[in-house]
Amino acid sequence: MSQTTVDDAPARTGVRVRVQKLGTALSNMVMPNIAAFIAWGLITALFIEQGWLQGIFAGLKDPDGWVAKIGGWGSYDGAGIVGPMITFLLPILIGYTGGRMIHGNRGAVVGAIATVGVVTGADVPMFLGAMIMGPLGGWCMKKIDAIWDGKIRPGFEMLVDNFSAGILGMILAVFGFFGIGPIVSAFTRGAGNAVDFLVDNDLLPLTSILIEPAKVLFLNNAINHGVLTPLGTTQALETGKSILFLLETNPGPGLGILLAFTFFGKGVARASAPGAAIIQFFGGIHEIYFPYVLMKPKLIIATILGGMTGVFINVLFGSGLRAPAAPGSIIAIYAQTAGGSFLGVTLSVLGATTVSFVVAAFLLKTDKAAEEQDLAAATASMESMKGRKSSISSQLVGASSGGPRGPIKSIVFACDAGMGSSAMGASVLRRKIQQAGFGDVKVTNSAISNLTDSYDLVVSHRDLTARAGQRTGSAIHVSVDDFMSSPRYDEIVEQLKQSNGGGSEAEPAVDDGSAGSSDGDVLALSSIVLNGSASSAADAISEAGRLLVDAGAVEPSYVDAMHERESSVSTYMGNGLAIPHGTNEAKGAIRRTGLSLVRYPEPIDWNGKPAQFVVGIAGAGKDHMALLSKIAQVFSKPDEVARLRGAQTPEEIRSILMGS
Known part of the structure; x- marks a missing residue:
């Protein structure tokens, strides 16, 4: 049985992730309005002076008839439909969407008002300005409403x-008119001049060196929707087409x-x-080929050379699109x-496909690897970089299972020490499986x-999956990051339905074991703090650890082991809960089983995640497992977490956790 890995965790925070999030935000403003771009592109293609209908009506007696009026040429020069759509409609739609993303309808309205300011204060189509003013309007409205x-x-x-919305919209519109509009106009002109320089000096194909790797790393949205779409639209307004719309959307490199x-x-x-090629070329879902490149990173050379070839041919022929093609399907491109x-x-x-194919074929034929790497693992890596489950991953993961597996009878949730994260994750997963x-x-x-x-199946934190795989190579491996509510738990249940042939009668919950101490002994009232003083994850770990020391549960050296454990793998569980505990090697510093709980008025940044409850854990045996199971069930329910936030006494906190 070959190892299969499925991962739902986003990569750790960094420059790439921040750029990726920016690109996602820009994409989320543009993509819902692609239909408007398509409508504008079709109107442009049909009715402008260089449009498809110009030749038909040029010889008629009335050259300034309805075609000319719609397109905005002849006696309607600069008017018609084409100009107002790109100048006003498209930017305002983007600004409206950006404001709505931040603060619903009120944010959308203020975002649209603010966008009008930059639209009227600039001499170029204000897409970048809309991407700034829309979210800014929504954010300001949200902050004011909170007051x-x-x-x-x-x-x-x-x-x-x-x-309040009207006054704020007025202020932001004026600010956009005099402040943001001129700045974005200057930037757009500068970027346009840079593109002209690349075109004039035959250097535009070199952009593929940046764009093709960025696509695989899911950074393309920042480039495409943040730079290429605004610049391309400005260029298309002036010349009727733009090559910039083809730099990222050409399906040739991926098809090759x-x-x-x-x-x-x-x-x-x-x-x-073959199936992936059909989806990529005709469906326009380029991300379906990303795992193949991630599986063999040297293939990025093939995509770069293929992309450069496509750009070079478009420069040579002076070809371009009238509007963005989304998704990047050959059908949308031709439209x-x-x-x-x-x-x-x-x-x-064709050129991009051919070059990419030839180079990739050479690299595959000369590859010394005896076996192909796991496509499911590469797909998991892609989803990790994307930050969410891919809409097409099932096409690859399903194909990579290597045939039907036998029934899944044993599942283990593995962590570094086996006393905290794995116990709580196993409790949540066990309950879901039994309920099914x-x-x-x-x-x-x-x-x-x-x-x-x-x-049969091993669940672990994404940073520990490789280590777990070394010991359990024949198992299915599922990587998670959110232990309380990972979507992978539901997928495991679905996999059980497929592999085990439907559910049997549900059995009572398994007792994790509490034969030693009672819950009250494990979590003493003196170890519950309602208003923690820490302001960082490190300080919170120390605060929870000191409570364990004061309760006589651990030696002071155990607190250092808690910090050591956190430096290797995050103990953030999800739903505002972190459970710091020592390493496996530090169990000798545990005198008896004990838990501590600290609640913070404001969430603490825990490796980019908000933690409001910190539970320190010291497990000498299994006598803390029952209480951990109860805690896991509480934090898997939003209404129970809300009760914990509103609790006024340590007794109330413990009562909620123990279910009494």
């Missing part, structure tokens, strides 16, 4: 809401990769490549291709050092 939330006397809510795997790949990658550019666009796709009717499936937890290759 008097719950403080307005009944009957005055509508008055305050309407005037998939064709190379179709003919020269191995195993599952070869079997799945937006400018008149006279069909030959160049077609050759650019699979009471015969055994769910346990273990330290990675104690694992044996006897389990």
Whole structure:
């Protein structure tokens, strides 16, 4: 049985992740409005002076008839539909969407008002300005609403809401007109001059060196929607088309990769490549080829050379699109291709495909690896970089399972020490599995050092999956980051339904074991703090650790082991809960089992996640497992977490956790 890995965790924070988040935000403003871009592109293609209908109506008696009026040429020069759509409609839609993302309808309205300021204060289509003013309007409205939330006397809510939004919109519109508009205009002109320089000096193909790797790393949205779409739209308004719309959307490089795997790949990658090629080329979902490149990183050379070839051909033929093509399907590309550019666009796709295929085929044929790497693992890596489950991952993961597996009877949740994270994660997963009717499936937890290759499925933190895989190579491996509510738990249940042939009668919950101490002994009232003083994760770990020391549960050296454990793998569990505990080697510093709990008025930044409850753990045996199971169940329910936030006494906190 070959190892399969599925990962739901986002990569750790860094420059790439911040750029990726920026690109996602920009994409979220543009993509809902792509239909408007398509409508504008079609109107442009049909009705402008260089449009498809110009030749038909040019010889008629009335050259300034309705076609000219719609397009804005002839006696309607600068008017018609084309100009107002790109100048006003598209930016305002983007600003409205950006404001709505931040603060719902009120944010959307203020974002749209603010966008009008930059639109009228600039001499170029203000897409970048809309991407700034829309979210800014939503954010400002959100902050202002928070000032008097719950403080307005009944009957005055509508008055305050309407005037506050109106006044804020006025201020931001003026600010956009005099401040942001001129700055963005200057930036747009500068960036346009840079593009002109690249085109004039035949250097535009070099952009593929940046764009093609950025696509695989999911940074393309920041480039495409943050730079290329605004600049391309400005260029298309002036010339009727833009090559910039083709820099990122050309499906040729990805198609070449998939064709190379179709003919020269191995195993599952070869079997799945033809279907992936159809989805990528006709469906426009480029991310379906990313795992193939991540599986063989040197193939990025093929995509770069293929991309450069496509750009070079488009430069040579002067081809371009009238509007963005989204998704990057060959169908959408042809729909937006400018008149006279069909030959160049077609050759650019064919050229990019051919070069990418030839280079990728050579690299695959000369690869010394005896077996193809796990496509499912590469897909998991792609989803990790994307930050969420891919909409097409099932096309690859499903194909990579290597055939049907037997029933899954044993599942282990593994962590470094086996006393905290794994126990709580196993409790949540066990409950889901039992509720689904699979009471015969055994769910346990273990330290990675104690694992044996006897389990059917292993669940672990994404940073520990590689270590777990070394000891359990024949198991299915599922990587998670959010222990309380990971979507992978539901997928495990679905996998059980497929592999085990439906659920059996649900069995009572398994007792994690509490034969030693009572819950009250494990979590003493003196170890519960309602208002913690720490302001960082490190200080919170020390605060929870000191409570364990004061309770006589651990030696002072155990607190150092808690920090050591955190430096290797985060103990953030999800839903505002972190459970710092010592390493496996520090169990000798535990005198008896004990827990501590600290609640913070404001969430603490825990490696980029908000932690409001910190539970320190010291487990000498299994007598803390029952209470950990109860804590896990509490934190898996939002209403119970809300009760904990509102608790006024340590007794109330402990009562909620113990279910009494």
